[in-house]
Amino acid sequence: MPNRDVLKGDWLPNISVDCVIFGFQENQLKVLLLKFRNSDIWSLPGGFIGREEDADDAAKRILWQRTGLENIYLQQFHTFGDLKRNIGAIAKHEEINLAMGRSKEDLKWLSHRYITLGYYALVEYSKVNVELNDVSDDSAWMDLDQIPALFLDHNKIIKTGLAHLRSSIDTKLAAFNLLPETFTMSELQQVYETILGKELVRTNFQRKMLSLDILERIEKKYTGGAHKAPYLYRLDKKKAEAFLSSAS
């Protein structure tokens, strides 16, 4: 694996990668953000593409560097190529960069125009160990409706990534990547609701999910309460694969 300093490496010029990492916690869809060292500026985890590296591998590497996770659900969704997206923007942050210990030479590289490849990742929140590095001194999982004004066009990148996630929720079974291996129907519904940004009717949702024929009901969950314990489900991987190949 390469050096963790984002500036050390033989990178392609003018091309970057930004990752929208979605997690599900406390019934909310959240996004993992990083804070630039010695500043109050938050950004998406990102990096560059090695001259001898596939773009998809660069995104996987960046995710691994930031979260310690491998083999996670990752989708390239859009490339952001507006001229004005970052011209001059990094220069504005010159003080911050110098405070981070960046040389004037590093700054010159960072102040180039970048076309950025947007990827979104769906991760199981509890498995993530955020790695801070020479660029970031803090990280946070933020609710979608509580995200501050981010670095460059990163708010727009999140918005676009969420729209792509929404549009593929049915055909790609994406939501299941946010859940642990077993879950209740109610937890599954909460994931769908937070991605779609709206409430769903419980009976309709349950009927639809069961009709997909991709779930395995495993056992009664003991809750200790007086109410009927909800069933636990698990995604049947073979059935899910069959569904995905028929939907594509």
Add this chain to the structure above:
Amino acid sequence: MPNRDVLKGDWLPNISVDCVIFGFQENQLKVLLLKFRNSDIWSLPGGFIGREEDADDAAKRILWQRTGLENIYLQQFHTFGDLKRNIGAIAKHEEINLAMGRSKEDLKWLSHRYITLGYYALVEYSKVNVELNDVSDDSAWMDLDQIPALFLDHNKIIKTGLAHLRSSIDTKLAAFNLLPETFTMSELQQVYETILGKELVRTNFQRKMLSLDILERIEKKYTGGAHKAPYLYRLDKKKAEAFLSSAS
């Protein structure tokens, strides 16, 4: 507008644009391809992004340069960043390039690694006037099932573009961009069938289209035959906009 020579200009290095231009002719979905001068190698229309140009504007410019069309339906769908997609591939075509009158210096530029932004365009076939240039000496609209082995990974780019077109046919009303202003229900069905690659049941298709409440029935079409003349339809732009904003 810039010079038509794809190599003359101040371009971003390592980044290119390739356009899958879809048209509908003789009940078939077709793709516009260009042949490299003095060769039998076919490719997608493509080009580079100016240092002072938005990526989307570059795609629009390339389409204008090749088809003479402006304001057409254009969607960025995927960025192809595999390391092996073109390393060495252009060098292999050194003879062809030299036959085209390219200098060794031009060849050096062309033999760099490129990450390419894939766009697809939907055009009304009859309005296209293909412009040949210093790179291309022939063009053709080819049936999807008759496309030869193309330059680099262009077959893969077409396949991926078609998959994206298919997945957005319902939510983005994309198919209407391939038809003239007025059309019969049968013509509309043929467009859907050729995009989806399968036959549809006439009555179901008609019911579904009418239920969208986006079509305006304008008049009886006179066919001169003994059979009942089919109705002509037109997309109601206001209703279509309302549909699109509710679907997104």
